[in-house]
Amino acid sequence: xxxxxxxxxxxxxxxxxxxxxxxxxxxxxxxxxxxxxxxxxxxxxxxxxxxxxxxxxxxxxxxxxxxxxxxxxxxxxxxxxxxxxxxxxxxxxxxxxxxxxxxxxxxxxxxxxxxxxxxxxxxxxxxxxxxxxxxxxxxxxxxxxxxxxxxxxxxxxxxxxxxxxxxxxxxxxxxxxxxxxxxxxx
Numbered sequence: 001x002x003x004x005x006x007x008x009x010x011x012x013x014x015x016x017x018x019x020x021x022x023x024x025x026x027x028x029x030x031x032x033x034x035x036x037x038x039x040x041x042x043x044x045x046x047x048x049x050x051x052x053x054x055x056x057x058x059x060x061x062x063x064x065x066x067x068x069x070x071x072x073x074x075x076x077x078x079x080x081x082x083x084x085x086x087x088x089x090x091x092x093x094x095x096x097x098x099x100x101x102x103x104x105x106x107x108x109x110x111x112x113x114x115x116x117x118x119x120x121x122x123x124x125x126x127x128x129x130x131x132x133x134x135x136x137x138x139x140x141x142x143x144x145x146x147x148x149x150x151x152x153x154x155x156x157x158x159x160x161x162x163x164x165x166x167x168x169x170x171x172x173x174x175x176x177x178x179x180x181x182x183x184x185x186x
Contacts, residue, residue, distance in 0.1 A: 003070050013082045014057050020089040042096040049092040058184050074125050081118035087111045102165040109157040109168035149175045
């Protein structure tokens with residue numbers, strides 16, 4: 001398979017997922033500022049999910065730009081990654097409507113961790129295919145910051161399931177602003 005075909009498929013799927021994400025936003029019962037404010041968890045969950053997916057898209061493109069060829073393991077990794085990412089609209093809606101629920105937050109966290117695991121798997125595979133291209137890019141999920149990202153998300157999941165139900169959402173936000181976005185902007 002041609003690399004461009006896989007990139008185009010990934011772009012299309014992420015665009016659909018992000019579109020469905022916005023369509024799942026709850027509307028206020030009345031059009032007042034107070035009614036809009038009552039939906040802050042919806043907007044918060046949507047914002048985190050949208051920018052998480054957007055950052056994933058940016059990083060995929062940065063990574064794929066230097067890669068010249070792909071193999072079937074990489075194609076299947078992309079399919080599994082997109083499958084996991086397709087749960088974002090559903091889990092974002094769960095969290096938006098049940099922000100203080102450890103179950104809703106944990107389900108969201110499991111999707112985040114599944115997508116993160118797929119990204120790690122992808123970097124391993126890309127490293128086997130073309131280590132020099134991955135190193136030239138200067139963005140590697142397998143470095144110290146990448147592993148810190150994983151540790152923070154796992155910690156968020158553990159805290160969500162034990163003492164602080166909202167910890168998963170805040171962990172994703174923390175990793176986005178402290179680790180992922182600064183590395184993506186470079």
